[in-house]
Amino acid sequence: MAEIKKVGVALLGVGVVGGGTYEILTTKREMIKKNDNIDIEVKCVLERNIERCKQLGIDEKIVSQNIDDIVNNKDIQIVAEFFGGVEPAKSFLIKCLKAGKSIVTANKEMFSKSWPELEAAAKEGGAGLYFEASCVGGVPVIRALTDSMQGNAITGLKGIVNGTTNYILSKMSDEGVDYDTCLKEAQKLGYAEANPTADVDGFDAMYKNSILSSLAYRKRVPIDKIYREGISGVSVDDINYGKELGYAIKLLAISKCLDGKIEARVHPVFIPASHPLASVKGSFNALYMHGDNVDDVMFYGRGAGALPTGSAIVSDIVFAAGKLEKPRRFYWEDDVTVNDDDFASDFVSKYYVRVAGNKAAAEKAFSGAKIEILKSVEKDGQVIFLTGEAHESTMKNALAAVDSVKGLIRVED
Amino acid sequence: MAEIKKVGVALLGVGVVGGGTYEILTTKREMIKKNDNIDIEVKCVLERNIERCKQLGIDEKIVSQNIDDIVNNKDIQIVAEFFGGVEPAKSFLIKCLKAGKSIVTANKEMFSKSWPELEAAAKEGGAGLYFEASCVGGVPVIRALTDSMQGNAITGLKGIVNGTTNYILSKMSDEGVDYDTCLKEAQKLGYAEANPTADVDGFDAMYKNSILSSLAYRKRVPIDKIYREGISGVSVDDINYGKELGYAIKLLAISKCLDGKIEARVHPVFIPASHPLASVKGSFNALYMHGDNVDDVMFYGRGAGALPTGSAIVSDIVFAAGKLEKPRRFYWEDDVTVNDDDFASDFVSKYYVRVAGNKAAAEKAFSGAKIEILKSVEKDGQVIFLTGEAHESTMKNALAAVDSVKGLIRVED
Numbered sequence: 108m109a110e111i112k113k114v115g116v117a118l119l120g121v122g123v124v125g126g127g128t129y130e131i132l133t134t135k136r137e138m139i140k141k142n143d144n145i146d147i148e149v150k151c152v153l154e155r156n157i158e159r160c161k162q163l164g165i166d167e168k169i170v171s172q173n174i175d176d177i178v179n180n181k182d183i184q185i186v187a188e189f190f191g192g193v194e195p196a197k198s199f200l201i202k203c204l205k206a207g208k209s210i211v212t213a214n215k216e217m218f219s220k221s222w223p224e225l226e227a228a229a230k231e232g233g234a235g236l237y238f239e240a241s242c243v244g245g246v247p248v249i250r251a252l253t254d255s256m257q258g259n260a261i262t263g264l265k266g267i268v269n270g271t272t273n274y275i276l277s278k279m280s281d282e283g284v285d286y287d288t289c290l291k292e293a294q295k296l297g298y299a300e301a302n303p304t305a306d307v308d309g310f311d312a313m314y315k316n317s318i319l320s321s322l323a324y325r326k327r328v329p330i331d332k333i334y335r336e337g338i339s340g341v342s343v344d345d346i347n348y349g350k351e352l353g354y355a356i357k358l359l360a361i362s363k364c365l366d367g368k369i370e371a372r373v374h375p376v377f378i379p380a381s382h383p384l385a386s387v388k389g390s391f392n393a394l395y396m397h398g399d400n401v402d403d404v405m406f407y408g409r410g411a412g413a414l415p416t417g418s419a420i421v422s423d424i425v426f427a428a429g430k431l432e433k434p435r436r437f438y439w440e441d442d443v444t445v446n447d448d449d450f451a452s453d454f455v456s457k458y459y460v461r462v463a464g465n466k467a468a469a470e471k472a473f474s475g476a477k478i479e480i481l482k483s484v485e486k487d488g489q490v491i492f493l494t495g496e497a498h499e500s501t502m503k504n505a506l507a508a509v510d511s512v513k514g515l516i517r518v519e520d
Numbered sequence: 521m522a523e524i525k526k527v528g529v530a531l532l533g534v535g536v537v538g539g540g541t542y543e544i545l546t547t548k549r550e551m552i553k554k555n556d557n558i559d560i561e562v563k564c565v566l567e568r569n570i571e572r573c574k575q576l577g578i579d580e581k582i583v584s585q586n587i588d589d590i591v592n593n594k595d596i597q598i599v600a601e602f603f604g605g606v607e608p609a610k611s612f613l614i615k616c617l618k619a620g621k622s623i624v625t626a627n628k629e630m631f632s633k634s635w636p637e638l639e640a641a642a643k644e645g646g647a648g649l650y651f652e653a654s655c656v657g658g659v660p661v662i663r664a665l666t667d668s669m670q671g672n673a674i675t676g677l678k679g680i681v682n683g684t685t686n687y688i689l690s691k692m693s694d695e696g697v698d699y700d701t702c703l704k705e706a707q708k709l710g711y712a713e714a715n716p717t718a719d720v721d722g723f724d725a726m727y728k729n730s731i732l733s734s735l736a737y738r739k740r741v742p743i744d745k746i747y748r749e750g751i752s753g754v755s756v757d758d759i760n761y762g763k764e765l766g767y768a769i770k771l772l773a774i775s776k777c778l779d780g781k782i783e784a785r786v787h788p789v790f791i792p793a794s795h796p797l798a799s800v801k802g803s804f805n806a807l808y809m810h811g812d813n814v815d816d817v818m819f820y821g822r823g824a825g826a827l828p829t830g831s832a833i834v835s836d837i838v839f840a841a842g843k844l845e846k847p848r849r850f851y852w853e854d855d856v857t858v859n860d861d862d863f864a865s866d867f868v869s870k871y872y873v874r875v876a877g878n879k880a881a882a883e884k885a886f887s888g889a890k891i892e893i894l895k896s897v898e899k900d901g902q903v904i905f906l907t908g909e910a911h912e913s914t915m916k917n918a919l920a921a922v923d924s925v926k927g928l929i930r931v932e933d
Binding site: 127131132135138139142143239244245246247250251254255256257258259260325381382383385386387388393398400401402403404405406407408409412414415417418419421422425426 | 540544545548551552555556652657658659660663664667668669670671672673738794795796798799800801806811813814815816817818819820821822825827828830831832834835838839
């Protein structure tokens with residue numbers, strides 16, 4: 108029999124995902140002990156809502172409202188955080204890291220904004236950083252990037268990383284229902300927040316893009332280097348015209364590293380209906396990547412939810428428990444400089460452009476900007492252009508002179 | 521600066537994948553050193569074809585034809601094998617394991633047939649077993665099963681794990697070309713061997729199913745517990761009728777663990793055209809799994825090829841190098857008993873059945889066997905039945921009395 112390693116864990120918050128994590132840690136404790144030789148015990152839960160703790164069957168004796176109960180507890184080696192938002196999550200985790208406790212988190216906003224500071228605190232305390240659950244929920248995309256593609260230079264990634272927007276766009280596309288109605292439906296079903304900005308305006312996808320791209324290119328890609336545009340401007344008309352042309356609409360987190368320059372962006376995209384990402388429907392997520400040796404790979408699954416996200420948190424806890432002697436930190440523990448030269452100042456894309464009326468004016472604008480027209484189709488008295496690759500700035504300048512543009516969607520083949 | 525760990529590697533064979541691996545280890549040596557703090561040096565290549573070694577730029581001084589040069593070399597910690605087939609791969613690897621060298625392999629036939637013996641040798645020598653490249657090429661599905669789903673009981677998996685058959689079935693489906701023609705085309709393009717049996721008769725998929733299912737359910741699933749049927753009996757007619765009913769044809773490796781009983785099989789299957797596996801075309805592979813907490817996940821990518829498979833081999837070498845002090849072995853190092861009670865004696869499926877002529881005889885047979893008819897459609901003077909779930913044996917017995925059965929394909933929703 109292998110020796111069983113005992114590990115003490117604290118949970119900061121037991122809301123939806125924290126509760127799901129507690130449930131998995133409880134129901135699977137014996138299985139994990141047997142399979143992985145690690146006995147994970149929840150030693151402290153930081154939570155104000157005592158009723159919620161009771162519901163979950165958490166012994167009141169381990170519930171606290173004071174982070175120092177965790178920081179000072181020598182029996183706790185790993186702290187999993189479920190608050191969401193930057194503060195107090197960040198301050199609490201930095202305290203824990205400095206005290207030598209490894210952290211596990213799904214908090215993409217806090218993590219993408221504070222990674223260098225967390226790294227420094229982890230180094231100071233000799234602790235590690237684990238955040239598998241921050242992107243694509245239960246699907247091990249972070250682990251794939253850090254531990255399975257070591258023989259590759261990653262050249263690009265495209266991700267459906269936000270379930271709310273994918274649900275809304277899937278519904279608009281499948282049922283022809285407009286954006287506002289779909290958003291309300293998503294809110295009613297609990298897929299969208301009362302204030303939906305973080306999701307529909309692409310902030311959530313931007314945070315995840317920052318984390319994924321930083322790992323992919325081994326250079327920190329801060330959120331202010333990421334172009335961001337949400338889905339509220341997408342019309343059912345454009346979705347339908349795109350469908351007729353063989354495209355599906357998705358909000359993608361995209362990044363590329365070409366000739367040493369990184370470009371990163373979040374916006375609605377038309378992708379071919381035959382692309383593997385096109386079949387990712389509803390609230391599912393997926394990450395599609397290209398490595399120079401492995402070629403294209405895709406990882407698919409639930410991007411959110413108590414148990415899928417909890418599954419990633421528990422996997423990270425087991426992973427962290429196996430690495431207490433050699434905790435995981437990253438290359439920028441020594442250098443957090445963000446060098447402007449590493450980033451492309453503009454990005455290049457193909458475009459779908461819908462123009463009402465004056466076809467000649469649009470053609471003239473494209474021709475003047477040296478943008479190739481790959482295809483043009485007349486529909487219901489309008490013209491749809493599919494263009495060749497152009498810089499975003501070139502396209503925007505060209506279209507400034509065309510007053511009848513009704514829709515513009517970037518196209519990724 | 522972190523300390524660089526020096527690791528010596530031997531390659532057994534430098535054919536297609538061995539050559540690809542050598543290429544990656546050479547071109548990415550500095551990158552891996554920088555990113556992962558591991559300096560991997562190829563210390564010996566076991567290869568008779570000296571010309572091939574020269575082509576790859578391998579120094580003749582490290583080429584050998586004697587496995588003992590590797591077994592006795594104290595500077596080699598990891599041995600990667602590329603022979604394929606059971607022998608001499610198995611004997612050589614067992615020698616290496618007993619000498620304390622961890623092994624990395626893509627050899628699914630040898631591995632699935634010899635796992636317990638490899639495990640015993642690894643235990644004896646204090647070495648580890650790494651075989652990410654054995655299933656779904658460059659995509660880290662083994663790592664997902666072993667290191668990312670610890671908080672889950674896995675209840676089932678479905679995999680497109682053989683590129684040759686997926687290429688043939690995709691072509692039959694997309695172009696309406698018959699099996700023999702597609703096989704010849706695949707042979708011409710190098711996607712199928714001159715003797716295609718291992719692929720088209722499902723042996724390759726069976727080996728992979730054995731490895732994946734053994735990991736998923738943490739019980740050894742030997743190949744003789746896996747039902748196997750190839751694709752040579754699949755007709756373009758059935759593919760086309762299936763399409764009209766909303767199905768896509770795939771050769772799947774399927775296994776399930778229900779109420780503690782494992783069932784495992786390889787055969788052609790109709791899946792809904794909207795299923796994520798349906799968009800896995802040509803020579804791509806994918807593994808779709810269900811965990812009780814993470815829900816459905818899918819991993820997609822190239823299942824073969826020098827560089828994609830080499831990518832997984834290199835990832836395993838880096839992984840193994842990080843675990844030299846605590847090499848990876850599995851639960852059955854202590855118990856290799858295969859208990860018949862752990863396996864279902866029969867499997868349950870829905871069915872597509874095509875009957876020429878006498879509809880009443882088929883209906884009578886289904887009714888007599890208590891098999892529900894979910895739908896029946898008349899096409900070109902024939903009848904297609906979609907049935908509810910039935911045991912395979914029940915279905916086969918029922919159809920024995922019907923002499924006009926022209927096609928039978930199992931259906932997975």
